[in-house]
Amino acid sequence: MTVEGKQYPPVTMEIEADKVAEFAWAIGADPHDGVPPTYAAVYCLGATAPQLFGDEDAAIDFARLLHAEQEFEWTRHPEVGDKVRSQARVTTDINRRGMRFVTFETDTTSGKGKPVCHSRALFVIRT
Amino acid sequence: MIEEKVLFREEQIAAYARASGDMNPIHLDAKFAQSVGLPGVIAHGMLQMSMAAIVAAKAAGGAKRLRKLTVRFAGMVEPGDTVTFTADEVAAGKLQIKAVNQHGDVIISKGAAEFVSGRGA
Numbered sequence A: 001m002t003v004e005g006k007q008y009p010p011v012t013m014e015i016e017a018d019k020v021a022e023f024a025w026a027i028g029a030d031p032h033d034g035v036p037p038t039y040a041a042v043y044c045l046g047a048t049a050p051q052l053f054g055d056e057d058a059a060i061d062f063a064r065l066l067h068a069e070q071e072f073e074w075t076r077h078p079e080v081g082d083k084v085r086s087q088a089r090v091t092t093d094i095n096r097r098g099m100r101f102v103t104f105e106t107d108t109t110s111g112k113g114k115p116v117c118h119s120r121a122l123f124v125i126r127t
Numbered sequence B: 001m002i003e004e005k006v007l008f009r010e011e012q013i014a015a016y017a018r019a020s021g022d023m024n025p026i027h028l029d030a031k032f033a034q035s036v037g038l039p040g041v042i043a044h045g046m047l048q049m050s051m052a053a054i055v056a057a058k059a060a061g062g063a064k065r066l067r068k069l070t071v072r073f074a075g076m077v078e079p080g081d082t083v084t085f086t087a088d089e090v091a092a093g094k095l096q097i098k099a100v101n102q103h104g105d106v107i108i109s110k111g112a113a114e115f116v117s118g119r120g121a
Helices: A017-027 A037-053 B010-020 B030-035 B045-060
Strands: A011-014 A065-074 A083-096 A099-110 A115-126 B002-007 B066-073 B082-091 B094-101 B106-115
Touching: A011 A037, A017 A037, A017 B010, A017 B045, A037 A065, A037 A083, A037 A099, A037 A115, A037 B010, A037 B045, A037 B066, A065 B045, B002 B045, B010 B045, B045 B066, B045 B082, B045 B094, B045 B106, B082 B106
Parallel strands: none
Antiparallel strands: A011 A083, A065 A115, A065 B066, A083 A099, A099 A115, B002 B082, B066 B106, B082 B094, B094 B106
């Protein structure tokens, strides 16, 4: 059971003002500061993670999944109204000491194809 | 060094679940969380990271200046926990990020951020 190397189809998403404001409020950021950097949890990681979690081949037990590490690298921060495109792949998927370690990487680009954000998530699934 | 103490509340965790779309029941339903071996509902790692990012942005002089943020979720955060987030500039454009709860347990380890300063932001 490993989906190491698997790539998922790109997903597009618009950065919507209402959603950004709700997110900023939830994390305690000032909504006047624009799109919070960690809104990447939505437009980058969040846009693509459901592809992994819903993948029958990956067979990930969502309830036993812990988010162990996260890295975001921004080339530029998106603004409200931008349409972004994200594509994800599984870069590692290994079992060790009764746990499964899945590294899931996502690249988000602007409508013009310029890099916006790279996400690297490490998920640990307790088996 | 920038420091902020945050009290995590169940309502905020639920608000983050709705705002982010991460509706995993381990963040929302205590009985469910206990059924999978957790003490109760726990905060999203991404909510912790978002708070760390706010502190990092203050240390960097603005959120748009952040170029990289890395964290390891070393401990769980439950409603009622108070977490102290710190961002310390250890070199030009580089921050060390830490988060520790009210018991002194490390919540975020290996936390680091990079930012650009001045007109490049």
